[in-house]
Amino acid sequence: MAxxxxxxxxxxxxxxxxxxxxxxxxxxxxxxxxxxxxxGELGFARTSLREIAQNSAFTHGVFHYxxxxxxxxxxxxxxHYKAKCVTRYDEVVATATSRDELTEGFLAKLAATxxxxxxxxxxxxxxxxxxxxxxAFRKDVLExxxxxxxxxxxIASRYAEFGxxxxxxxxxxxxxxxxxxxxxxxxxxxxxxxxAVAELLDEVRHLLPTVC
Amino acid sequence: MAxxxxxxxxxxxxxxxxxxxxxxxxxxxxxxxxxxxxxGELGFARTSLREIAQNSAFTHGVFHYxxxxxxxxxxxxxxHYKAKCVTRYDEVVATATSRDELTEGFLAKLAATxxxxxxxxxxxxxxxxxxxxxxAFRKDVLExxxxxxxxxxxIASRYAEFGxxxxxxxxxxxxxxxxxxxxxxxxxxxxxxxxAVAELLDEVRHLLPTVC
DNA sequence: ATTCGTTCTTGACAAGTGTCAAGATTCTGG
DNA sequence: CCAGAATCTTGACACTTGTCAAGAACGAAT
Numbered sequence: 001m002a003x004x005x006x007x008x009x010x011x012x013x014x015x016x017x018x019x020x021x022x023x024x025x026x027x028x029x030x031x032x033x034x035x036x037x038x039x040g041e042l043g044f045a046r047t048s049l050r051e052i053a054q055n056s057a058f059t060h061g062v063f064h065y066x067x068x069x070x071x072x073x074x075x076x077x078x079x080h081y082k083a084k085c086v087t088r089y090d091e092v093v094a095t096a097t098s099r100d101e102l103t104e105g106f107l108a109k110l111a112a113t114x115x116x117x118x119x120x121x122x123x124x125x126x127x128x129x130x131x132x133x134x135x136a137f138r139k140d141v142l143e144x145x146x147x148x149x150x151x152x153x154x155i156a157s158r159y160a161e162f163g164x165x166x167x168x169x170x171x172x173x174x175x176x177x178x179x180x181x182x183x184x185x186x187x188x189x190x191x192x193x194x195x196a197v198a199e200l201l202d203e204v205r206h207l208l209p210t211v212c
Numbered sequence: 213m214a215x216x217x218x219x220x221x222x223x224x225x226x227x228x229x230x231x232x233x234x235x236x237x238x239x240x241x242x243x244x245x246x247x248x249x250x251x252g253e254l255g256f257a258r259t260s261l262r263e264i265a266q267n268s269a270f271t272h273g274v275f276h277y278x279x280x281x282x283x284x285x286x287x288x289x290x291x292h293y294k295a296k297c298v299t300r301y302d303e304v305v306a307t308a309t310s311r312d313e314l315t316e317g318f319l320a321k322l323a324a325t326x327x328x329x330x331x332x333x334x335x336x337x338x339x340x341x342x343x344x345x346x347x348a349f350r351k352d353v354l355e356x357x358x359x360x361x362x363x364x365x366x367i368a369s370r371y372a373e374f375g376x377x378x379x380x381x382x383x384x385x386x387x388x389x390x391x392x393x394x395x396x397x398x399x400x401x402x403x404x405x406x407x408a409v410a411e412l413l414d415e416v417r418h419l420l421p422t423v424c
Numbered sequence: 425a426t427t428c429g430t431t432c433t434t435g436a437c438a439a440g441t442g443t444c445a446a447g448a449t450t451c452t453g454g
Numbered sequence: 455c456c457a458g459a460a461t462c463t464t465g466a467c468a469c470t471t472g473t474c475a476a477g478a479a480c481g482a483a484t
Contacts, residue, residue, distance in 0.1 A: 129334070
């Protein structure tokens with residue numbers, strides 16, 4: 001029967017389906033965004049679907065309607081989180097006209113991120129650790145990690161370019177370095193260490209000229 | 213009444229108490245070690261006391277007898293884990309007589325650790341992430357992190373010494389770098405990436421002369 | 425306006441959780 | 455050898471969890 005519909009009817013039906021899909025997907029993202037709130041607060045281990053629902057405008061049933069199970073929801077959250085994250089420093093890279101400008105722009109964003117988005121970042125580290133246990137997370141996590149590595153590489157390349165040089169290390173090493181420093185600073189910051197942010201900035205300020 | 217016991221009797225009583233305490237503590241460590249098996253397998257989020265007990269020779273009640281609650285148990289596990297970990301490379305540092313020897317010894321241990329103790333290490337990363345949410349973990353985790361930083365610093369210092377130099381970076385930056393690389397390699401290794409170990413070794417081999 | 429498919433709510437279920445208490449067992453000092 | 459303390463077992467409790475199904479509310483097309 002489906003074979004007998006005209007081309008036009010087919011196109012209309014297809015368009016309707018695409019529209020429905022988009023709406024469905026938009027709703028998933030709404031739900032994922034709401035879930036991120038609670039996940040950032042409690043972490044993966046202590047967050048239940050009911051808790052997520054209670055801290056949001058939705059009922060716990062909706063989450064089961066839009067996601068096949070808990071892992072599906074979390075994966076969607078991670079993917080959505082990625083999109084926000086990997087472009088964070090791109091504006092700085094695009095607008096900076098000198099080493100100093102790039103440095104200061106980078107450091108400012110770094111500090112702001114550490115202080116105002118600590119909850120989202122600890123969730124990222126949580127999920128990356130979960131990926132070591134739960135295979136279902138690995139693909140997304142590895143992909144995000146690659147994107148973050150590329151993001152750091154863009155900054156370093158631009159920085160080196162201003163000095164007429166090339167970065168002294170591999171993308172992997174550079175990412176490991178900055179990610180390790182950030183992770184450590186984040187933990188200290190969350191533990192109430194007032195000096196954590198400043199010391200991270202000092203460290204990075206001192207490191208940039210030596211690695212790029 | 214206690215005031216009337218003789219000095220000798222007091223000493224005996226004290227000695228008995230110390231003995232009991234030691235026995236108690238030894239048992240705690242036995243239990244913690246058993247718990248680490250399951251924790252390394254399932255991760256913090258998915259591990260319950262009953263699961264721990266079932267995978268061990270103990271009943272779940274014993275754990276409650278020796279630990280005030282679940283966090284107490286996990287903290288004990290973490291502390292015990294630390295003692296094993298921070299001395300891993302000390303023998304290499306102590307016996308190496310040249311840069312090459314130190315490098316090869318370090319790389320060999322690194323590879324062996326990554327391949328044979330992957331489960332314990334993913335647990336460490338898991339718990340370090342948990343510390344960002346659960347304040348009860350922070351003290352121990354920060355302390356272990358400091359110990360690991362010192363461990364890396366010992367290696368780097370010795371390496372630099374052989375070249376008549378001093379490490380080019382701060383202890384924090386060096387630790388961040390190696391920890392970041394290891395963490396990334398561990399995730400890839402667990403994800404089945406056969407090249408993960410080799411690429412970590414290449415990276416480190418190339419990095420050592422440039423940072424020390 | 426009615427019908428049909430989508431979306432959402434509600435309540436329930438079975439399984440699993442940390443915790444605890446009562447009693448069995450083992451150890452130990454006198 | 456035996457009483458009392460310690461260690462351990464067992465089973466229960468109150469609660470939370472993910473999952474699901476039945477049906478209500480809603481929207482759009484006829």
